[in-house]
Every structure is written in C-alpha cells, then in structure tokens.
Amino acid sequence: MAFDNLFSPIKIRGMELKNRVVFPAMGTKMPSEDKYVTQQIIDYHVARVLGGNGLNFTEVCGVHDPSTPKNFLSIGDDKYIPRLKKLVDAIHSAGGKAGIQLWQGGMATASYQNQDIILVSDTPIYGTDKVIPGASIETIKEVIKSFGYAARRAVEAGFDCIEFHAGHNYLPHAFLSPFFNKRTDEYGGSFENRVRFLIECIESIRNNIPEDMPLFMRIVAHDDNLENGISIEETIEFCKLAKKAGIDVLNVSRGNFSSAAIKYEVPPVDLPRGFNVDNAERIKKETGMITIAVGRINDPSQADEIIKGGKADMVVVGRGQLADPEFCNKASSGKENTIVKCVGCNQGCYDGFVNPQVPYITCLRNPALGKEAEYRLIKTDNPKKILIAGGGVAGLEAAITLKRRGHTPILCESNNSLGGQFVLAGEAPRKEELKIAALSMGEMAKLENVEIRLSTPVTPELIKKINPDEVIIAIGAEPIKPNITGSNGDHVTNSHDILAGNSTANGNVVVIGGGLVGLEVAEYLSESANSITVVEMLDQVAKDLGQLRKICVMESLHTHNIKTFTSAKCVEIKEDAVIIEKDGELQAIPCNSVVIAIGAKSRASNDIIMYCDENNIPYHTIGDAVRARRALNATAEAAEVARAI
Incomplete structure (x- = not known):
C-alpha cells in the first residue's frame, strides 16, 4: 500500500479507524430550511466514505435549537435524531465512521437571524445605537446543558465520536479569547474564568456519552489579527485542562471571522500548503494529546510526511476530498497521479457558501459536488x-x-x-x-x-x-482592446502577453484595470518595475475576487507599495504618461510602460x-x-x- 503512515489504522478509546484521514466539518448549505439532514448530505458523505476516507464529520450541528439558524444542521431537539441516524447508518453501510460536530455559533448566527443571538459580552451593533447584551448566567447554563443533551442524542443516532467546536470565534472560543470576553463575573477576566464555560461544556458532553466514545475538540492554535487575543501558550494550557475534562483529540485549526484572519479558516491558494502544521506539532508535543493537522493539505505525500514526521497523528483533507472524493482510494492504491487536487481557488466552496444566490457549495475541479446521485457517470447507449x-x-x-x-x-x-x-x-x-x-x-x-x-x-x-x-x-x-487614444503605442501591452512571457513592462508601470487579472499582473511585475500604479473605473479594486483571495491580494499590494486609483477613467495614453479623469479633473500619471487589463471577451x-x-x-x-x-x-x-x- 502506498503512503503506509497515512493509511495505517488508529484506535481512540473504543473507536478504530482504518486510516488517518479526516473529512472535516464544512458548511455546505445542503441541510433543509428546517435544519434536518437531507438525502443530498447523505450522498455527499457516502461518496467520500466509498472513496476510502477514514472518519467523516458532519458540518456544524447546532446544540441549542433556538439559536441555530435555518439551513444549518441541528441536534437541539429529539426530532432531529431519526434523520441524523439515517446519515450515520449510510456512512456505516458504506464502511466508514461517523462523527458529529457540536456547535453554538455565537456572533456567527447574527449573519443569519436577528434573534436568539448568544454573545459572550455586550456587543454594539455597527451603525446603530443598539447593543446586544452578553449572555446571562441562566443562558450560559442553558447552553452548557444543551451540549450535554446534544451529546446524548448523538449517541442515540449512532455516531462513533463527537467533536466540540471551540474555535473560529464561535461562542466557546469567544469565552476563551480575551479579545472577545469582557465579562467581569466568574466566566470572564482571568484565564481560569475564561476557560470555565468550555470546561463545563466538555464535562456536560462527556457525562452524556459512553466511556469508550472519543471526544474531539476543534481549536485555533492562537488568535490572529486580534489585539490581546489568546496566545498559543494559553491554548496549550487550556488543552491540558480539556484533556482532564475528557477531550481525547485536538483538531488544530486557525482563524476567526472578525478580522482578516478569516483567510486561515478556508485558506486560499495564496497561503502555503500546510501552513498550520507547525502549530499542531507544538501543541501535540506540549500536551501529549492525539492531534490533527489542518490547513491546505491536498497531497498524499504531504499528508504522509506529516504523520511520518510525528507532527500530527491524523490529517484533515477537506477541500481535497471535495475536489476528488476518491482521494484516499487513489492514494492508497498507488494512483496518486490521478488525484484531482484542490487548488485553493475558493470559488465554489467558500465563495459559494457566502453567496446567497448559490444554493449549495460547488467545486471548480469537481462539478459533481452536491450532485453525487444525479451526476453518477452513466455509460451511453448511443455513442457519438x-x-x-x-x-x-x-x-x-x-x-x-x-x-x-x-x-x-x-x-x-x-x-x-x-x-x-x-x-x-x-x-x-x-x-x-x-x-x-x-x-x-x-x-x-x-x-x-x-x-x-x-x-x-x-x-x-x-x-x-x-x-x-x-x-x-x-x-x-x-483580451478586450480599449478604445483609448494612444493604446496602440509601442510601450503598451496587455495582461495576457505579460503573463505568457510574450512582452515586458519596465520602469514606472501603469496597469489599466483593477480587477483580478490587473492586480495579479501588478504583483507579477512588482519585483522588476520601479513603481506600479493601478487605475480602476469602479469604486474599488478587486471587486471580482472572492473575499478570502481579496484579503491576500490586498495585503500583497500593500507589501509591494502598489498604488491604486479608483473611480478613475483612463482617457489617453501618452509616451510618458497616462491621463486619467478622476473627480471631474484630469490627472497625468508619469510612466514608461502601460499594461491593459480591462477584461476579456x-x-x-x-x-x-x-x-x-x-x-x-x-x-x-x-x-x-x-x-x-x-x-x-x-x-x-x-x-x-x-x-x-
């Protein structure tokens, strides 16, 4: 078998897994409006189980029904058990193991509903004089009990293990992080107080599940882009306490949706592959716990090396299995060269998830995602x-x-x-x-x-x-050829020719067009050009980029000192300058070279x-x-x- 480390079995309490690959909780928009498992979700999971995956986790599953938004999975009531059991039975029948991720979304639910929003501290509503009050002690106790009730239901539904989501500034993480937690009672202030809610949730879960049932926990290694956020040292200390409370496995993630660090949650191609593995390695070493590595792991060689090197015990291959549900089978049988790899474009998964006009997530590399049943390849009876x-x-x-x-x-x-x-x-x-x-x-x-x-x-x-x-x-x-005076000059080229290596741009460069291609050309030239200025007609650059790729590209523009003019129209290209119209006035931008990047037809x-x-x-x-x-x-x-x- 290829990649023996990755495809070796592992036993956690009473659960035995055939390999070290985890298909993680990822939002799909496939649940029904009333928060039930659908056949679409079942088909989606079964495809990855048949593809050889070791452990499948549901997407976030709300433990507290009133605060779980529509179109999210819920386990906040006994009525959800039968359909959750149907999912578990399908995963088991296909030869896999099923885990459920227990979740209370905190601030995240505000994007989907305007009531039953549970927050750690008083939080002003941006642009208004209203404040959402922090959770009362009564509400805190109610949520803690909800985690326990949800765990009991998960056992009834037949799940093999449970994951407690304590990351990504959902409610548990918000209690843990001093950036979010401004409470002055027994659930806020000191480290001991900030961990209290999470430890009580863990104990509530553990008290409602069998002794031999594994309990996972998703955490962020540390807070990014949050002033006075939690450090990795505090995370490690918390994990040691969580271990005593009953946690067996740490799923080490990164990121939050309250800052640019959201890019770490669904990392685009701009971030290095395996960017978070070192954090998982340190946490594993200092806690002595079973640890899962996460973050742009899309190649079996990379995943196998992580296990072999002792950096983690298991790996998440999430979008890698969205792109190719046969990832594990292909890798284990020595056919890794046929794997359709995720490229971190985020177009179908993250961008599709946050776009209300897209019914459910898709994948550039796998158009059958979400259509596993109807898109099964059927041989034709009429070859053409x-x-x-x-x-x-x-x-x-x-x-x-x-x-x-x-x-x-x-x-x-x-x-x-x-x-x-x-x-x-x-x-x-x-x-x-x-x-x-x-x-x-x-x-x-x-x-x-x-x-x-x-x-x-x-x-x-x-x-x-x-x-x-x-x-x-x-x-x-x-490429579109603009009707601009001077656009046929010898010092004028287009984005396609630059990227193809058919032409160059030197000295002071003006790029006309601030969409994706224009900005990428600007970055491409930044190492060789003296200066780069991007001119865009719209009110902002990068309007055609998805949120997470845009964060990365804008950070790069800042790093390379690339200037941008928005709401600006190019009216003429001269030998030594580009003339733009902005705010009703003409301005000249001195330059030696001009690159046209206004789109394609x-x-x-x-x-x-x-x-x-x-x-x-x-x-x-x-x-x-x-x-x-x-x-x-x-x-x-x-x-x-x-x-x-």
Missing part, C-alpha cells in the same frame, strides 16, 4: 463522435467526461499546448498550483485516450472533414455556429466562449453538457 473546439479547462472537462461515458471526443486546440487561460492564470504570483492543475487535466485526457489535436483551430473545413455528430464550442476569451465562433446550423449539427457553447467568467462556470457547464449528450 463529438468535436470539441478548445483545450482549456472547459474543453478538457467535457472531453474526459464524454470519453468515460463511452463517446468518442476529438479535442482540437488552436495553440500548441493544453490548459488555456488556467495555465496563464497559474503564472500569477502564488498561483502555480492552478497551472499544474490545468496541465494535469491535459495529462488525464491523454490517459483516457482522448484524441487530441494541437495547433488545430476548428474551421468549417475541419468540421466537414471530421463529420461529428455534435460540436462543443469551448474556445474561450481574448468571448472569441468569435460565428463560422463554427453557421456551419453547424447549415448542416444540422447540434452544438453547445460553454465557458468563456459564452462570456468571460470564472473557471468554476466553465467546468460546471462542461460537466452538464457532457452528461446530457
């Missing part, structure tokens, strides 16, 4: 020859899916390499994993024996020669469409060929079309 125009991620996703279903895809790419814009995006700072992912999709298509023709643009003549049954148009987008496919129409060939347009958007949309559309043909 499908011509795919374009070898970017949309074209590759379509080709691989079609081939696996029994069709004969022929993929034609006008350039001499596969991967398209995703490869180009991977040239930007900190995004090499995107390039690797795009190239790996090309290799996967080759392993599936997809017929690939490079340097082959799709023309009416080619369509006639191939004579396909259907055509998929996935030719992507190209779909490449023209009129000739392909016209030929298909004239010859009654069904065609489908997907991805940026429809309009320039996120890669998430491209792979989603490709997956849908490839399953419909």
